[in-house]
Amino acid sequence: MVVSTPSSLAVSKCHLKKAVMRLPSLRPLYIPLSHPLRPFHSSSAAAKTDVFTNSLRKTLEAHRSTNRSRLVRKVLANEDPAGLWRPEIPPQSRADYQPSGSEPSTDLRHNPNSDDNRPKKRTKRRTQVDVSSSISRAIQPAGTNPQTPWLRHLELPRANAEITLDTEIRALEQYLTPNAQESEVIKSLQTTVSLLLKPVVPHVPKVIGSHCTGLALAHSDLDFIIPYPDPARSLDRDRRPSPTRPQIQDVHVRLLCQVEKALQHTDTFKQVQLSDRSLSARHLPTGLVLQFYCGEDVPAITEYLQDYQVEYAALRPLYATTRTLLETHGLFGTPQAGIGPDALAMLIVAFLKLNHGRFTSPNQLGGLFLALLQFYGTQVDIQSVGIAVDPPGLFSADTLPVNPHAHDPGHLRGQRSLINAKRTAAAKRNLLVAQRLCIQDPTHYMNDLGRSCTRAAELQCTLATAYQQLRGACDEWANGGSNSPSILATVVQANFDRLEDMRNQIIQNSG
Known part of the structure; x- marks a missing residue:
């Protein structure tokens, strides 16, 4: 039996101390918590983690929160899972609730969350093409046997080719203009729609589009806007x-x-179809297509187009002729991924402004139309540049300032934004957008009126071909070597039978 004495214990502690001193120094392994070894994706929550030197509990909670933000993602399902029950939310607790008197009532007597009033998602965009495209294609291609209804009771002069072309353009515009009976039917239809929707909408629908701007043709759609004032966007607010x-x-x-329910409950409308932001319906007695939108009031572009027609008398004839040319090639209208009516009108306005004072002769429409086709067909690459009005x-x-300044005018900031959108799309190989x-919309510099036209290359090719054909036809006419009864029919090779049937249907409805 060994008994430890105090002296022996002191010696043992001394030897142990010397042995420990001979061991290599052990430094604590320190891994900075604010810099993770391998970041998970690129979560912004993992940028920095707080370390509380005086509280281990707070430090651990901070790291747990960071880890959860990296690994947990919120996924929004398009449809509710089976068996899920959602409680009824009172109107005053909803996000779009407005106190009484601040906004007009929408007269939604049914539950806004019911199946009848719930917005329809991703089911109507494709079917809307069948409604709106049928009337917009009232003018169809005729191939080698074009019709010339604008030449009825009209004798063309054989003197000057551009004067003859001017006469034809004016005659075509006059032929496509709604006559007195058609205009009366359209006014009666507006009254019918207002009376039908009066108990449904808070305000009487207003006519917008070509029937309001003065650019309506005989087969133009009838557009309505349902005003819905937004007090939060008052002009008094900064x-x-x-x-x-x-x-x-x-x-x-x-x-x-x-509105869709109200139209479906009548026998005078069919093919009532709701898309993301508009509603289409066909009026059975006339065959016209009606379009309904919602907004604060009549769009500002309406007043602009009205003023431009006063300033440029050639706008409407050029619009009617160019639209007919594009319709025969299937390049007009949003459903065909072509140019829309407002965009086409502003395209012509930009050309007229750039050539202000150049065409001063009284019979100038022929030369203007040729110059319009040449400018957008051969002189400008409309796929890479933007057109400002x-x-x-x-x-x-290349033309915009390299270093943007905070005090740049609004139109330059808008142009830079539109060009950046095209450059970003090109970098992502999205050629349809690029x-x-x-x-550029003159009423909203950040808005692109031509965004629906993704067939810009076909549009430019069509205008270039039309210019070459029309230029050749004018030269043959001037030299006396043309046997054709019309110069304009060289490029406007259209069939107007469906348009004639539709106009006859409208006139029969007036009786």
Whole structure:
């Protein structure tokens, strides 16, 4: 038995201390918590993690929160899972609720969340093409045997080719203009729609589009806007919210759902179809297509187009002729991924402004139309540049200032935004967006009127071919070597039978 004495214990501690001193120094392994070894994706929450030197519990909670933000993602399902029950939310607790008196009532007597009023998602965009495209294609291609209904009771002069072309353009525009009976039927239809929707919508629908701007043709759609005032966007406020914020869009869709139900309960409308932001319906007695939208009021572009027609008398004849040319090639209208009516009108306005004072002769429409086809067909690459209306000009990445300034005018900031959108799309190899038509909206510099036209290359090719054909036909006419009864029919090779049937149907309805 060994008994430890105090002296022996002291010796043992001394030897142990010396042994420990001979061991290599052990430094604590320190891994900075604010710099993870391998970041998960690129979560912004993992940028920095707080370390509380005086509290281990707080430090651990901070790291757990960071880890959860990296690994947990919120996924929004398009449809509710089976068996899920959602409680009824009272109106005053909803995001789009407005106190009484601040906004007009939408007269939604049914539950806004019911199946009848719930916005329809991703089911109507494709079917809307069948409604709106049928009337927009009232003018069809005729091949080698074009019809010339504008030449009825008209004898063309054989003197000057451009004067003859001027006469034909005016005659075509006059032929496509709605006559007195058709105009009366359209006014009666507007009254019918107002009376039908009066108990459904908070305000009487207003006519917009070509029937309001003065550019309507005999087969133009009849467009309505359902006014829905937005007090949050009052002009008295310095900063106004977006007119397309989700709360207002939901209200607009619910209004259109109510209009859809009202039209479906009548026997005079068919093919009533609701898309994302519009409603289409065909009026059976006349065959006309009606389009319904929601907004604060009549769009500002309406007043602009009215003023431009007063300033440029050639706008309407050029619009009617160019639209007929594009319709025969299937390049007019949003359903065909072509140019829309407002975009085409502004395209012509930009050309007229850029050539202001150049054509001063009284019979100038022939020369103007040739110059329009040449400019957009051969002289400008409409896939890469943008067209500005006010002030008029062309813009691209090369023409805009390299260093943007905070005090740049609004139109330059808008042009830079539109060009950047095309450049970003090109970098992502999205050629449909990168090469689409770009026309700056003079009423909203950040808006692109040509965004629906993704067939800009076909559009330019059609205009270039039409210029070459029309130029050759004018030369043959001037030299006396043409046997054709019409110069304009060289490029406007159209069949107007369906248009004639539709106009006859409208006139029969007037009786």
